Amino acid sequence: MSPEWMSDAPEKFSKVLVANRGEIAVRVLQASKEAGLSCVAVFSESDSSSLHVELADEAVLLEGDTLEMTYLNGNAIIEAARSTGADAIHPGYGFLSERAGFAREVESAGIRWIGPSAHAIETMGDKISARSLMIESGVPVIPGDQIPVEEGADHLGALASAAAKIGYPLLIKASAGGGGKGMRSVSVPKNLRSEFEAAAREASAAFGDGTVYIERLLTRARHVEIQVLCDSHGGAVHLNERDCSLQRRYQKVIEEAPSPAVTPRIREAMGEAAVTAARSVGYVGAGTVEFLLASNGEFYFLEMNTRIQVEHPVTEMTTGIDLVQKQFEVAAGLPLGITQQEVSQNGHSIEARVYAEDPSRGFLPSIGDLAVWRPPSGPGIRVDSGVREGDSVTIEFDPMLAKLIVHAPDRQSAIRRLDSALSSFVVLGVRTNIGFLRNALTHETFQSGSIDTDFLDSTDPSELRGPDPDRPTLVAVAASAQRLGMDRKQIAGTGDVDDHTGHQGDPFRTLGRTFP
Amino acid sequence: MEWSVPDEPERFKASLQETEGSVSITSLTRDGIEVHIPETSVEAEDKPGRAIVRVGGTTKLAHIARTGDTWWVHIDGRAHEVVFHEQGRKASASEGSLRAPMPGTVLQVMAKEGQRVREGQHLMTLEAMKMEHKILAPKPGEITKVHFSEGDRADMGSSLVEIGD
Numbered sequence: 001m002s003p004e005w006m007s008d009a010p011e012k013f014s015k016v017l018v019a020n021r022g023e024i025a026v027r028v029l030q031a032s033k034e035a036g037l038s039c040v041a042v043f044s045e046s047d048s049s050s051l052h053v054e055l056a057d058e059a060v061l062l063e064g065d066t067l068e069m070t071y072l073n074g075n076a077i078i079e080a081a082r083s084t085g086a087d088a089i090h091p092g093y094g095f096l097s098e099r100a101g102f103a104r105e106v107e108s109a110g111i112r113w114i115g116p117s118a119h120a121i122e123t124m125g126d127k128i129s130a131r132s133l134m135i136e137s138g139v140p141v142i143p144g145d146q147i148p149v150e151e152g153a154d155h156l157g158a159l160a161s162a163a164a165k166i167g168y169p170l171l172i173k174a175s176a177g178g179g180g181k182g183m184r185s186v187s188v189p190k191n192l193r194s195e196f197e198a199a200a201r202e203a204s205a206a207f208g209d210g211t212v213y214i215e216r217l218l219t220r221a222r223h224v225e226i227q228v229l230c231d232s233h234g235g236a237v238h239l240n241e242r243d244c245s246l247q248r249r250y251q252k253v254i255e256e257a258p259s260p261a262v263t264p265r266i267r268e269a270m271g272e273a274a275v276t277a278a279r280s281v282g283y284v285g286a287g288t289v290e291f292l293l294a295s296n297g298e299f300y301f302l303e304m305n306t307r308i309q310v311e312h313p314v315t316e317m318t319t320g321i322d323l324v325q326k327q328f329e330v331a332a333g334l335p336l337g338i339t340q341q342e343v344s345q346n347g348h349s350i351e352a353r354v355y356a357e358d359p360s361r362g363f364l365p366s367i368g369d370l371a372v373w374r375p376p377s378g379p380g381i382r383v384d385s386g387v388r389e390g391d392s393v394t395i396e397f398d399p400m401l402a403k404l405i406v407h408a409p410d411r412q413s414a415i416r417r418l419d420s421a422l423s424s425f426v427v428l429g430v431r432t433n434i435g436f437l438r439n440a441l442t443h444e445t446f447q448s449g450s451i452d453t454d455f456l457d458s459t460d461p462s463e464l465r466g467p468d469p470d471r472p473t474l475v476a477v478a479a480s481a482q483r484l485g486m487d488r489k490q491i492a493g494t495g496d497v498d499d500h501t502g503h504q505g506d507p508f509r510t511l512g513r514t515f516p
Numbered sequence: 517m518e519w520s521v522p523d524e525p526e527r528f529k530a531s532l533q534e535t536e537g538s539v540s541i542t543s544l545t546r547d548g549i550e551v552h553i554p555e556t557s558v559e560a561e562d563k564p565g566r567a568i569v570r571v572g573g574t575t576k577l578a579h580i581a582r583t584g585d586t587w588w589v590h591i592d593g594r595a596h597e598v599v600f601h602e603q604g605r606k607a608s609a610s611e612g613s614l615r616a617p618m619p620g621t622v623l624q625v626m627a628k629e630g631q632r633v634r635e636g637q638h639l640m641t642l643e644a645m646k647m648e649h650k651i652l653a654p655k656p657g658e659i660t661k662v663h664f665s666e667g668d669r670a671d672m673g674s675s676l677v678e679i680g681d
Contacts, residue, residue, distance in 0.1 A: 480530075
């Protein structure tokens, strides 16, 4: 049965299948429960004891060893929805969220697709068609010529002449890309070939489509994006901006709202451009329009992400609007129920992405078991995470372990709150970027709000290294811990850990036991 | 028993004294030379994995866990690793050998045996988690061995390329 709040909705649904894993699956499953909806998880073999599976009302195993057989297997996921009676599918981000074909198949199977139309995904997903549509709609785009480069064709001649016309530095991007995969910058002509080949390879591995294109690389710019929300009745609002300028190799690291570089005038103009962009494809649901903001206040359309974003919580914290709940409402055919004037901006929010990666080894992904996992808590602190203590971190999936989000009255106090929360985030057993996040956050350039997207890649690594640890004291502590036998799970005398439930002295096990 | 911190060549030895569940450091040497550290003692808390650390006059809470030969210590807001080595054992990773930092597929091999390379030179490209990672020469020298060809899978920790002087 569909929940009470949906009683006036034209397109009711009652059971949501979440076609994802990790923190976003957990986020959407929790939102489903809050909304009074039943929820179904899907999982691969290696995820069988993951948090998202534990949280769901029901869970369906997707058999197979590869992503194509599991989280990217549209047919199996639709079949899972059928077999569990789920009448809506939420794709999360990544995986199938921006595959127009999947959206179409879900709809034609008679299941509600919690996302924009296949047409909108298709148009915005192809960077070239998106760019032409923006030019038509009067949304500013990055200056420069663009030549699509088809994989397989004799591309180097065309590429080189286009590159010469655009000028260096330039950016090679996967047409189907996102998340920094298949994206390479080229500063001098002699690197064009090798970077192009690397981009094409990454793009075909990650997206099954090796088409790349090139554009002028704007330096000293900020990455600012606008959250939009549209219903199926023509209602469309924007929920202000998020600043995601703190990036490493085009991977966002820290995001905040509002942007320290956005004035009310820029916010209004950018917001209007974002709503225009969304309307131009008849967008329905939650989406994000990304812009590059140049230091002179000019901004250019980058791309539109037709899904919920990783960094959506900073918008939720500052506007008080639950974006996943809004996605449900819009999918049910309800009107937004908010006007642009009613969108407020309260305080400052910052999100830090906690990755299993090793800053001292060029940010290579790290693996291991989360021997200790103690996320921080307290007023104004939110942790969106898909893992728990004891979980294994493998290289199979994205290395993001959690998002730590803080909210405070102003930017300076938000920075302090985030730094303090990061310092009490205890993760042992797997190397993470938590220390690095603290170093970046407390760097004077970030503090002053004057970073650009090149900040992390162009700053001398020594400035982001943090204080040298007191090695003798660390050795003293470790040696003492070993002497104290702290590697034994329990301190003697407090009972054995039950190896079946992981609980101490499980009474049910003891009850059922017969002694010889 | 010797101790070290990742990426640091120095070896420590500690002499400890245990009294009523509290361990204090009586002496600490670094590469055989006595290090003077403030009076330090460690006491396990009732909750597993937590310890009270007293350094000089200050008391701190530390979270401690062990995986394999590594002790993980979270203290003063940061996590650290300390590795212990059974005495007499040689350093395992031979100098000049480049190891796979994670399991992955070898995409490109630029290094050839006998070739002289400069520090930072791109030797190999490894793909993991759909991202490409460049393996760079950690020092100048001559390539003495290339262990993998394009398309091979490399396990974590396996030696990729060896560089002599």
